[in-house]
Amino acid sequence: MSSLRTYDQKRNFKETAEPKGGKRKSGGKEHIFVIQRHHASRLHYDFRLEVDGVLKSWAVPKGPSMNPSDKRLAMQVEDHPYDYKDFEGVIPEGNYGAGFVYVWDKGSYELLHGDGASFDKEAGKEIREGNLKIRLKGRKVKGEFALVRMKNSDDNAWLLLKHKDDYAVKGTYDSENYTPQRIKDRGVKEKEKMKTGTKKKAAPAKEKAKTATRAKTKRELFTPMMATLVDAPFNRDGWLFETKWDGYRAIADVSKGKVELYSRNHLSFNKDYAPVVTALEKLKHNAVLDGEIVILKKDGTSDFQALQNYKNDASGNLVYVVFDMLELDGQDLTAMPLIQRKELLKEVIKQLKSKTVVYSDHVLDTSDKLYNEAKQKGWEGIIAKEAESLYAEGKRTLSWLKIKIIGEQEAIICGYTEPKGSRKKIGSLVLGVYDDKKNLRYVGNCGGGLDGTLINELYEKMQPLIQKSSPFDEKVRTNTPVTWVKPTLVCQVKFSSWTSDKHLRQPVFLGLRKDKPATEVQKETPKSAKMATKKAATTAPAKAGREDESTVALNGKKVPLTNQNKLYWPDEKITKGELVDYYITMADYVLPYLKDRPLSLHRFPNGIKDAGFYQKDMDTASAPDWLKTVSLHAASASRDVDYLVCNNAATLVYMANLGCIEMNPWLSRVKKLDNPDYIVLDLDPENIAFKYVVETALAIKSLLDQLGVTAFCKTSGASGIHIYVPTGGKYNYETCRLFAEYVAKQVQQELPQTTSVIRTKSKRNKKVYIDYMQNSRGQTVASPYSVRPKPGATVSAPLQWDELTDDLAISNFTIYNMADRLKEIGDLWKDIDKTKNDLRKAISKIEDLAQADVE
Known part of the structure; x- marks a missing residue:
């Protein structure tokens, strides 16, 4: 009986685009493996190994792990055809395994104890004996693994185990953390379609097959990785430095000579920059490229204003400068180190032999020469990237940093003033940005950089957006009357500095940013370059010559x-x-x-x-x-x-x-022992990724903001985050604990899959424990700047709320960098005891919210 007969019997190939099971791969020296993320009725990962021309397959509910302490259940399923290794797309509703399939990782594998004779016979023997030991050579999973059949269970129940080797990790490993957000979203979207979709009359078989094929070939849109602004250039081994191009960020998806060129917010650039599309159509590979569309001047610098005017005057030198590659001929490169991605990219662009699509080169370790050149030529700045960094799609990280020479800021056009003198239609633009509470804040007026043609274009764009009222909550004072507009248009301005009242000084209009939504525009505050690039101290030498006593x-x-x-x-x-x-x-x-x-x-x-x-x-x-x-x-x-x-x-x-x-x-002082100065919420992860601690902390902040309560946050220095709410010592412990309990339980209801308020450890596994019980007399919490008895000599570090990102790591804050951090940003909690929170008003808001829910 063919090993693929079960596979064929379970599938209707008139409806699904999955490959048929008739074809086996002929024997070869290299054997492949593939891991497919399968968002079916239950999300799982399919682990497949090529053996004897077919794919031996296991369903792994939690996905593979690079941590040897994890024992991943793997349920053996029917063999799949060799061609299944490339399958991606939608398995239609009503079919076996209906859902969305994504190739999460692939590569080759070896047997750990192969005798060099017959690979397939040896692999088959180890599988029959229930003890297969292999070495994987993938992008995401690497090194030695074992598949072991579980004793006293069904024959199909196995464990997938990682061996201790150079690739093993010690921390929590979650396969979902290495899955692009667009893939997660697509999986949810397809399942929701299947849940809510109404049954239609069955289409002819040929039409169903066509639909399945279209589902298979449809491409997801990529969202580019973004850089964090820092305050100064630096030199560092293991970093590379590139020109910061002043144009529109663009992803180019090239497949079989067809090109989709689009912005970071997925607006098509195909018509606007047709010469780039034409040049990319000649690419000999299928590839996904990341770069910047610019107009290059004769001296090699980019001209953003000329790019703005490209529709009206196409005489400029339009160029797509490419600095990264996410896919090549079906291979996902995002888990490959940047320096290796760039080596491949350089060769691909070289083969294109185009003056319209060019490679963005870099220098290693030292930025001095590039930064000085940027200053002399008037570039916007330079970019610094960790040479070994992976591509974090859609995220702003500390692995990519931008150092600006010319101060530039994105701003939202919120209105325009009446013109004076010879200028017509527009005097100046009224600009705003969103703060961290999503409130629109006025940042000044901009009249510089506006000329006749540009004024006419801006004026026409703003007419449909006119509204009677100001979009700002604050009162904005201007010298001339203002026409307010809906805050949707985003522009780029250059400026000399920020004033003390957080307004732009001497802003000059550069152009509109159609590639960024207004809701994402915030004041860009540079982080310390020292802190952003500092690694945790792990092998710091003891001081020489110290007296013991x-x-x-x-x-x-x-x-x-x-x-x-x-x-x-x-x-x-x-x-x-x-x-x-x-x-x-x-x-x-x-x-x-x-x-x-x-x-x-x-x-x-x-x-x-x-x-x-x-x-x-x-x-x-x-x-x-x-x-x-x-x-x-x-x-x-x-x-x-x-x-x-x-x-x-x-x-x-x-x-x-x-x-x-x-x-x-203690949380209270000697003179008022029953009245704590702070309410504390201790977020403690139990076998769950740290990003969920961050998510929980931000959810708590959002709720406290809604209640008009100001809070402060810090790393615990151990594994979690502490959130402090200053009370001024006005309330007793019981009141504070009840308030903390309300906040904890509200957030737990909001995030039921990832949080818990249950104290018993066994009942909060793989969740973030929101501990509100610390708010009792005699309870203690590690203080700000306290060292913790943990590896790396970590410190409980006060944070700014905008530091709570997926890149945040406890290990970034140690006894070796805390003093430098304080020199750079000061004591972030210095005003905590001056902060006044009125719990009575907050409790009143809680009662109002509860009443509103009832009504």
Whole structure:
């Protein structure tokens, strides 16, 4: 009986575009594997290995993992034909496996213990014995794996296991994190169609086959990866530097000589820039390219204003400058390092021999020469990219950075003023941007750069958008009357600087940005280049020549230091002395969050590899007499204990010398022990990707914004995020805990698949635990700037809300870069105790919202 007969019997090939099962691959030296993401009734991944001319197949519900500690269930299914390796598209409703299929990864594989004789016989034998060991050579999954049949279960139940090797990872691995967003969206869209679609009269078989083929060949639109603005150029090994082209970002999808050229928000450029399309039609490969459409001047610089005028005057040198490639001849390149993608791209563009489509070259490691050239020639700036970075489709990351020389900003046209003097129709444009709360903010007027022809075009575009009222909530003062327009047109301006009231100084109009929706336009604030490119310290050497025993004078007190060369972080070679140095350096920033608060000491006298212990009760008889303590009843000890209070650097360093790696203060102060200064929500992920912690934090912020409550956030320094709501000590713990519980449960209802408020660990697996129970007397939370007893010597770092992105990582904040971060951006929480939140008003809003729901 043919091994493909079951496959054929399950499918109606008059309806599905899947390949028929009659054809086997003839024997060859290299054997392939393919992993297909299958968004069927339940999302799963199909793992397929070529054996004896067919694809042996397993359905893996959670997808493969690169973490050896994960044991992925794999259910063996019927063999699939060899040609199935290339299948992508929609399996129509009513057919076996109906849903959307995407080739997630593919490559070749080897047997770990093959004898070099008959590959297929050996592989077949290992599969029959239920113990197949292989080495995968893919883009996303690499290295040694094992497929092991489970004992005492059905014959088709297996485990897919990753071996410990150079490719293995230690952290959480979720296949979905390596799936483009457009593919996820398409899968959901196709399933929704099937759920909501009404049954129609059956079409003829030939027509169904045509429909299936169209579904198979239909292309998804790509969304480009974006760069983060930083404040200065830099040199760094492992980075490459490119020209920042001043034009329209464009994706080119070339397939069998047909070209789709479109913007980052998926507007077609085919008609507007037909010469580029014509040039790309001659490409000898199927490819997806990423680049910039520009007008190049004779000196090689790009002219954005000339590009704006290209429709009226096509005499400019129109060029598509290509700097990345996402696919080549059906191969997904997004999981390939950038430097390798560019090597392939260079060869592909070279073969085209076109002056209209050109390759964007780069320099490695050092940006000085390129940056100076950019300044001399008046370029907009340069781009820095990690040479080993993967392509993060549709995301703005810290792997790609932009350094601007000329200040430019996208802005939304919100109106225009009456003209004066000889100018007609438009005096100046009234501009705005959205803030992080999605409120439209006025950023000034722009009259520079507007000439007669341009004014006429802008005027005509704005007439259908005229509205009576201002789109701003704030009152905008102008010297002449304003005609307000619907805020949909986006323009590009250059300017000298931002004023203190956040207005553009001397803006000059450059052109309209039809490639970006108005809703995405925000003030672009550069991040620190140092911080953006700094890696976590993992092998920092201990300071040479340090005395093991010494004394330091602080606040007029002498603090004895002992065992300063003891390794507290053995893997990173970080000593106890370096921990003490950190707290001496950071004392001015750490102390405000400890002052006048009882402390629980979490001590690690032998470093992080040994179990630490908590100490609440200070031995006042042996402790220095200058230490401040407060005697309080401890419920856990059923007696009064002497809690330490840390109000100065001497006490802070004394604690560090005791082995207190982290600082754990109460939420309330000694004078008002029953009234906490903050409400805390502790977001703790349990075997789930960190991006879901970020998603939860942003959902909490959104709810608090709705309630008129200001909150602050920080990394926990361990695995999650802490959100603090300042209360001014006006409410007792019970009130604060009830408010926290309301917020936690509201957000959990909003994100039921990824969050939990259940304390039992086993019941919140693969979810983010929203812990509101910390809001009780005597509970402690690691303070801002506290070091944590975790690998890398991570620190609990205050954050700006806009730092909560998919790129955020706990490991980015350590004892080695925290001081530099503070120099760059200051103490982000310095105003937390000045922030006034009125819980009574917030609770009133909650009641109003509840009443509205009832009505």
